[in-house]
Amino acid sequence: QVQVVESGGGLVQAGGSLRLSCAASGNIFRINYMDWYRQAPGEQRDLVATILSGGGTNYADSVKGRFTISRDNTANTVYLQMSSLKPEDTAVYYCTTRATYYRGSSTVSGTFWGQGTQVTVSS
16 A cells, blocks of 8 residues: 655745645555645635656646646655745645555555645735
């Protein structure tokens, strides 16, 4: 199996910055891609940013130009650098990974989620 742990959330004033980290661990053969999602109270969970194994990235329109996703392949870690934060960025941020992992003598793929980290932006 694969474990996913986020860190780096907190309280910040509007216009400020935060950096989230997410580490995947376990019997990993390959990380295919890693995403950041967020969910505000009473809202659906939305995709924020994606980074592919080759380094390609995609962003939600609402965060383009303000957020940057990056990845350390050697450490199976993904980061989300958030700048120019707005109160509407307040949410629980979740990391997810699509990974191929060892199970016995074979490999299988699955999608794994972290427990989430709270980001609160005050006005």
